[in-house]
Structure formats: C-alpha cells, structure tokens
Amino acid sequence: MTFSSALDDGPPRVIVQFLEGGSASGAMSPDAAATRLREAGGQLAISDVCIGWGLPMPLVEAVAGEAQRQGAALWLWHPLLSGDDRYLPGEDRAVGPAGAPLDAPGGMGEFTFDCPVRTAALEAALARLDEAAARHPWHGVFLDKIRWPSPTREPSADLACFCAACQDAAAREGIDLEAVSAWLAHASGSPGGRVSLVTALLQGGEDEQLDHFLAWRCERITVAVNSAAERVASHRDLDGQPMQVALDVFAPSLARAVGQDIALLAPRGEFTKAMLYLGTHGPAGMSFELCHLASWLAAGGVPAPVGLLSDLLAFPIPEMETLCSGSLSSEVFSAELAALLQLAGPGAAAGIDAVAIDGLAVLPDAVLEEVVGEAARAGVPVVLSWDLMAIPEDRLARLASRLSRAA
Numbered sequence: 001m002t003f004s005s006a007l008d009d010g011p012p013r014v015i016v017q018f019l020e021g022g023s024a025s026g027a028m029s030p031d032a033a034a035t036r037l038r039e040a041g042g043q044l045a046i047s048d049v050c051i052g053w054g055l056p057m058p059l060v061e062a063v064a065g066e067a068q069r070q071g072a073a074l075w076l077w078h079p080l081l082s083g084d085d086r087y088l089p090g091e092d093r094a095v096g097p098a099g100a101p102l103d104a105p106g107g108m109g110e111f112t113f114d115c116p117v118r119t120a121a122l123e124a125a126l127a128r129l130d131e132a133a134a135r136h137p138w139h140g141v142f143l144d145k146i147r148w149p150s151p152t153r154e155p156s157a158d159l160a161c162f163c164a165a166c167q168d169a170a171a172r173e174g175i176d177l178e179a180v181s182a183w184l185a186h187a188s189g190s191p192g193g194r195v196s197l198v199t200a201l202l203q204g205g206e207d208e209q210l211d212h213f214l215a216w217r218c219e220r221i222t223v224a225v226n227s228a229a230e231r232v233a234s235h236r237d238l239d240g241q242p243m244q245v246a247l248d249v250f251a252p253s254l255a256r257a258v259g260q261d262i263a264l265l266a267p268r269g270e271f272t273k274a275m276l277y278l279g280t281h282g283p284a285g286m287s288f289e290l291c292h293l294a295s296w297l298a299a300g301g302v303p304a305p306v307g308l309l310s311d312l313l314a315f316p317i318p319e320m321e322t323l324c325s326g327s328l329s330s331e332v333f334s335a336e337l338a339a340l341l342q343l344a345g346p347g348a349a350a351g352i353d354a355v356a357i358d359g360l361a362v363l364p365d366a367v368l369e370e371v372v373g374e375a376a377r378a379g380v381p382v383v384l385s386w387d388l389m390a391i392p393e394d395r396l397a398r399l400a401s402r403l404s405r406a407a
Helices: 030-043 057-070 119-133 164-171 177-187 191-202 208-233 252-258 262-268 286-299 305-313 320-325 330-347 365-377 393-406
Strands: 014-018 046-051 073-079 140-144 244-250 272-275 348-353 382-385
Touching (some): 030 057, 030 393, 073 119, 119 140, 140 208, 164 208, 177 208, 191 252, 191 305, 208 244, 244 262, 252 286, 272 330, 272 382, 286 305, 330 365, 348 365, 365 382, 365 393
Parallel strands (some): 014 046, 046 073, 073 140, 272 348, 348 382
16 A cells, blocks of 8 residues: 555544554464454544564464555554563663663563663664564554653653763763763752752753753664664565654653653654653653652652642643542643644644553543544544553544544
C-alpha cells in the first residue's frame, strides 16, 4: 500500500499500538492476533498499526496481512535506547550525578537506559535497529524510548548522564558536569533548592550552568534520533520506498525533564505521538511522573507541592491522593494538546491511555471520550495506547461512536 491512503480527508486518523514487544505478546497465536485486529477494525477506521518488537515472524505476518486488508500502514514499534525483552543495558548504562549507573525503578529492565553519548552504546543501538527494520518491509519504524531516564523520582540523584564520555563531550561545550553535580547535591538539601531544581526541569531559567546542561541533553537525544532516522530510511517498505519514522515522546510539560526537545525532534517524524496519559500510574504517565515530583518536593519540606506544580505548568493538578492514584482532568489534556501543536505542528499526534488496567491505567470513560473527541475535532491523529489487547470491548465501542461523531 501507499501511505497516502491513510492520510486522505475523512474521519480522524486512528493509530493503534498492538502487541507490545516481549514474551507475553509473542505467545499469542497468529490467528488470535489477526482476529483481534479484525474485530477492532470492524468498529474503528484504523489507519496505522504499530506492532511491538521481537515478535515471532508468523505473528508479524498475520498482523501484517490483516493490516493490509484494512488498508492500514504497519509500523514496527521499537525501543531505541532502553532495555527490552531480549536486551538489558549493562556497562553503558546512563550514570547519575553521584557516578553510579542508574537502574530502572522497581527492577523494570525495559526502563533501563544506555547513554547515547557513548559511541559504542549508540552504535549497538543502531545495529539492533538495523536488524529489526530488516525483518519485514514495514511502512516505517515507530521509535520509542528516545530519551534519558526519567529523573522525577529523585531529581537530584537520577538526572543523567554524568559518565566519562558525557563529561568530556559536555566540557567541549563549556559545561562542567562536576559543577552541575555539586549544584544538584546542594539543591536537594533545602526546600528552596528543590523548588529551583524542579522549576529548571519543567521550564528552565533557574541556573545558567544547569540550563545549559539540560539543553545539551536534549541536543544529544536529537543527535541519536537523527542517526536512527537515517538508518531507518536506508531500509525499504513494500513499495520500495524509504521507510518512514514516527516518534514517541513525553507530554510537552515533562519532555524537557527527559531530554526531549519536541520542536527539534518532530521534523524527523512522519508523526510525533506525545504520551498525554492522564490516568496512567507507570513510567511516562503524567499522573505517575507528577506524583513523583510532588512527593519529592514534599519530602524536602516544600509546602503545597501540588499548588507549586500547578503554577509552574499552568494547568490544574488535583490533590495528592487523586494525583497518585486517580486521573488528571481533560483541562490538562487541552493544555498539553495546545503545546504539542505549537511544538510539533502538523505532525502532532495525541497518545491517549485508552487501556484499562487495575491500578495502572484508570482514565475514566467520560474523560476518555472527551479527550478523544477534542483531538479529533482539532484534526489531530489519535493514538490509542498502549496496547489494543488491553482496551476493553465496551471502550472500543465508545471510542468508535465518539470518533464517528467528530468526522
């Protein structure tokens, strides 16, 4: 197929993420996977399917066949800089300001990150990407995990990277990482210091050296993504055309904290999906990341941390109990969508946590319908995240009805 068929005028573009990579998804039978996609396609006009990494080829071929039958483009969903079900970062892991490699929270290896400033680490990541892209004539590659580890749990200890390669590279740009590390250690010791650090992560302007370092981190991620995009374009799709690239990024308010400058990254992507996850209590979920920041501020003696974050971000954040176990409001989605459109332009795509998983993904149905409708009315593609298998049937029906009304 040619991709233009997925971009014709008409109903809102609907992108689904399907079969997150790894052994659990790989155990699904090809027939069951194709049936699930067929049933979803019977309700939604799916334009694109992003299928996970490292899956058995019979499973890939079954999904590819059903996607082609529906006229949907097939993307490989690929984690670039992190661990996955087969690879776990080791000696090239990103390093914190104290000089120790950073491990994933809760032992989640898929959220352990390599440092892309190290030549060997980046080349190994690109080699894994080459191998994955060559497995099938995908329409393109949807690049995930294009960032540094999130520092929100303990910003003064988890900000990366301070390895020897980063110290050398940063020094060439006039950045003294030993001085940055000392600033971070000092900042963690007082309420005012913690406020300054969080302010720097979210919007900058607190310390010139730290701001320079945070901007440099964004530049290094952009360099890595540009290299990955060139590798992807060296492969060909079913029509013999260069494979496209799509990008998975944090919500605009949080992107700076993980080294993503969406305005710099977006030109590389056919679409740039921001994870506008209002009710997700896991990595990259807005509730999860903001809960961590608020908790760290509170632990350091900062009064009313939720109010501080609301003021910094200019959108309403609920009290701690709701923030850390419930959902953000549609007002937050509206603010983030507006920021995304400004940064990514016509390539913007709204990632919405349509899955329902007890204790992990708890976005209320009413809010889900509201934000899907808002994205569709704005002409922004809707990315149903993060796995079609975990979206209940009644939710698919609600989504289909809401999208049809927005057409």
